[in-house]
Amino acid sequence: MKLSLAILAGAIAGLAASASPASNALDYVRNHMPVFEKRTPNQPFRNSELQKRASKYMTDATSQFAVDGTKIPDVAFDIGESYAGLLPISADPDESRKLFFWFFPSTNPLATEEIGIWWVHASAPQSEKKQVCVTVAIVHEKNGPFTWEAGTLDPVQNPYTWVNLTNMVWVEQPVGVGYTQGVPNITNEVELAQEFIGFYKQFATTFALQNYKVYVTGESYAGFYVPYVADAFIGANDTEYYNLAGVAINDPIIGDSTNQQQVVVAPYVHYWENLMYLNDSFLEIMDSRAADCGYTAYLDKYLTFPPPQEAFPVLTDPYSLDNASCDIFDDVFNAEVLANPCFNVYHITDTCPHLWDVLGIVNPGDYSPPDEVVYFNRSDVQAAINAPVGTNWMQCTMKNVFGNGSNNQSLSDQSPGPANDGVLARVIEYTNNTFIGNGNLDFLLNTNGTLLAIQNMTWGGLQGFQASPTSNELFVPYHPEYNGGALSSDGIVGSWGTERGLTFYQVQLAGHELPGYAPGAAYRVVEAMLGRVENIGVPGDFTTQTGNFTGTGTIYKEKSQQLLGYPKGGVFGHAGVGL
Known part of the structure; x- marks a missing residue:
C-alpha cells in the first residue's frame, strides 16, 4: 500500500517534533564547542573568554581594574592585557589618599614571579618653579606598550616595551600629582617611601604578587624616589611583599644640586660648543666665573678615579646668595635660549619649532594648539583606564607635593640626596644589582654631574669608582x-x-628621557638587571627579539662605512673621563 503525500508529510512533521529535544541538545553542544586559537607572542588572546581564563591576574578582586586593550581612544591596535585604577596607601577603610597605577602583565615565560616599577619626575631650570611630572605618561617614555611622540599623528606600537621582558606597573606618586587622590601631607622622601610601600602592599595583595621579585626603576627626580623607596623595602624586612631584586635609574638627581648642575655646566658647554654655539665673550666670562666660584678647582680635585677618600666639601648654594654671580647654570640656559629659542634642557639637539605634544606643556614656550585637550585630560581616555573622570590631569603639576598640604613653594623636599646620606649605598650593597646611567645630550642633569655625585659616595668599602666607568x-x-x-x-x-x-x-646620543631617546639601550639595561644577559656590552641579540646582530648585512655595512672616522663618545673630557 502506498502512503499519500499528505500522510508522509504529517509523518515527517511528527518525527521532527519528536526529535526536537535531540536537536536542542545538538545545538547546545555546537554552541559550546571548545575554542581553539594560536596565541601571538606578547599579545592577548583575541577571544575574550580565552583571555580571561588564560590570565592568572583576572580575578574577582581585579576585574574592576581590567582595561579593554582594544578600546583605548585614538589607539588603533590592541595594547594587550592591563589593569588600571586607584588603590589606597593603607588598609584603613577610611583612607582617602590613593595612587593611580597602570599594570601590564607580561607574556614572557621568564616573568612569572617578578615585576618592574617605573617612575618619572622632571624639573624646570632652577630659576623656574619646580614641576612634578607624572608616570602614567608612558606614551612618551618608550617603555610602555604604545608610544605617541611629540609632533606625530597617532600612537604606534612599541617594540621596546619593557612588558616584553617582565610584568610592569607605572605608578603616579606622590599624592597630589596626576590622577592621585587625597591631600599631600609629606615633607620628605622617607614619608613618601612609607606612603608608597603602603600602596604597594595593597597592590600586591589585590593582584596576588606575594614573594615576587621587585625591580624599581625611574629617571630624573626618581633619583630620589627610587633609592628611598628601595631602602624602605629593605627596612620593611618582609620579602613576601618587598622582595627587592634590582634598581635602575637614569639621568638622576642623587646628590647635591649645586654639584650636579652648577659645578659641571662649563665643561658641558665646551664639550658641545659647536652645537650650542655661544659666542666667545660669553664663554670667557663663563670660564672666569667658574674659576672664581671654585667650580673648576673642585672638578679638578674630585672628579677623579679614584677620588680622594674623603667627604667632598659642600659648596654654597648660589640661589641662597644675593649676588647671583655663581649661578652659571641659569645664565647658560638664558643665553642658549637666545641662540636657540626652542632650546630643550632635556635634549639639546632640538631646534624650532616646538612640537605639539598630546600630553601638554612641560617647558616654558612649549606649543599647545588652541582648544586642544590634553590626552589624559579627556573624559573618554579617563573612563577607558578607570581614572577618575573629570580630573584636571596635567603631565607636570605646580602643586607643592612636599608642603604638608601647603602651596608654599619654599616648603620643598627636606631629604638630602640619597648618595649623600647612605641610602643609595645601602641599596647598592643589598641588591648587588644597581644601574645608573645618563644620556649625554641631557643639559638639565648631565653625565659628569651624576658621576661627581657617585664619586662622593662610599659603598662596598671604598669611595667612588676606582677606575673610570667608560672602558667597556x-x-x-x-x-x-x-x-x-x-x-x-x-x-x-x-x-x-x-x-x-x-x-x-652613558649613551652618547640620548637625552634626559633615555628610554625615549635610546629605547634599545634602555631595553638592554633592563635585560641585564633582570639577569637575562650577562652585561650591557655582550654582543648578541635581544632575548626577546632576533635580528642581524653581527652587522654583516648590506645595510649594516653601509651604516658602518658612514661612521668611519668619527670618534666614539664619552663624557665631557674632564679628569680622565672622556674622549
Missing part, C-alpha cells in the same frame, strides 16, 4: 625594525663600567 662599549643589538614610528639606535651607543654591584653607563 655599550652594545645594542642590530635588529629588524618592527615599526618606523618607534626606532632605536643600534651598535655601539656608549660606554659602561661596573664596580662593587654598581654599573654606570
Whole structure:
C-alpha cells in the first residue's frame, strides 16, 4: 500500500517534533564547542573568554581594574592585557589618599614571579618653579606598550616595551600629582617611601604578587624616589611583599644640586660648543666665573678615579646668595635660549619649532594648539583606564607635593640626596644589582654631574669608582625594525663600567628621557638587571627579539662605512673621563 503525500508529510512533521529535544541538545553542544586559537607572542588572546581564563591576574578582586586593550581612544591596535585604577596607601577603610597605577602583565615565560616599577619626575631650570611630572605618561617614555611622540599623528606600537621582558606597573606618586587622590601631607622622601610601600602592599595583595621579585626603576627626580623607596623595602624586612631584586635609574638627581648642575655646566658647554654655539665673550666670562666660584678647582680635585677618600666639601648654594654671580647654570640656559629659542634642557639637539605634544606643556614656550585637550585630560581616555573622570590631569603639576598640604613653594623636599646620606649605598650593597646611567645630550642633569655625585659616595668599602666607568662599549643589538614610528639606535651607543654591584653607563646620543631617546639601550639595561644577559656590552641579540646582530648585512655595512672616522663618545673630557 502506498502512503499519500499528505500522510508522509504529517509523518515527517511528527518525527521532527519528536526529535526536537535531540536537536536542542545538538545545538547546545555546537554552541559550546571548545575554542581553539594560536596565541601571538606578547599579545592577548583575541577571544575574550580565552583571555580571561588564560590570565592568572583576572580575578574577582581585579576585574574592576581590567582595561579593554582594544578600546583605548585614538589607539588603533590592541595594547594587550592591563589593569588600571586607584588603590589606597593603607588598609584603613577610611583612607582617602590613593595612587593611580597602570599594570601590564607580561607574556614572557621568564616573568612569572617578578615585576618592574617605573617612575618619572622632571624639573624646570632652577630659576623656574619646580614641576612634578607624572608616570602614567608612558606614551612618551618608550617603555610602555604604545608610544605617541611629540609632533606625530597617532600612537604606534612599541617594540621596546619593557612588558616584553617582565610584568610592569607605572605608578603616579606622590599624592597630589596626576590622577592621585587625597591631600599631600609629606615633607620628605622617607614619608613618601612609607606612603608608597603602603600602596604597594595593597597592590600586591589585590593582584596576588606575594614573594615576587621587585625591580624599581625611574629617571630624573626618581633619583630620589627610587633609592628611598628601595631602602624602605629593605627596612620593611618582609620579602613576601618587598622582595627587592634590582634598581635602575637614569639621568638622576642623587646628590647635591649645586654639584650636579652648577659645578659641571662649563665643561658641558665646551664639550658641545659647536652645537650650542655661544659666542666667545660669553664663554670667557663663563670660564672666569667658574674659576672664581671654585667650580673648576673642585672638578679638578674630585672628579677623579679614584677620588680622594674623603667627604667632598659642600659648596654654597648660589640661589641662597644675593649676588647671583655663581649661578652659571641659569645664565647658560638664558643665553642658549637666545641662540636657540626652542632650546630643550632635556635634549639639546632640538631646534624650532616646538612640537605639539598630546600630553601638554612641560617647558616654558612649549606649543599647545588652541582648544586642544590634553590626552589624559579627556573624559573618554579617563573612563577607558578607570581614572577618575573629570580630573584636571596635567603631565607636570605646580602643586607643592612636599608642603604638608601647603602651596608654599619654599616648603620643598627636606631629604638630602640619597648618595649623600647612605641610602643609595645601602641599596647598592643589598641588591648587588644597581644601574645608573645618563644620556649625554641631557643639559638639565648631565653625565659628569651624576658621576661627581657617585664619586662622593662610599659603598662596598671604598669611595667612588676606582677606575673610570667608560672602558667597556655599550652594545645594542642590530635588529629588524618592527615599526618606523618607534626606532632605536643600534651598535655601539656608549660606554659602561661596573664596580662593587654598581654599573654606570652613558649613551652618547640620548637625552634626559633615555628610554625615549635610546629605547634599545634602555631595553638592554633592563635585560641585564633582570639577569637575562650577562652585561650591557655582550654582543648578541635581544632575548626577546632576533635580528642581524653581527652587522654583516648590506645595510649594516653601509651604516658602518658612514661612521668611519668619527670618534666614539664619552663624557665631557674632564679628569680622565672622556674622549
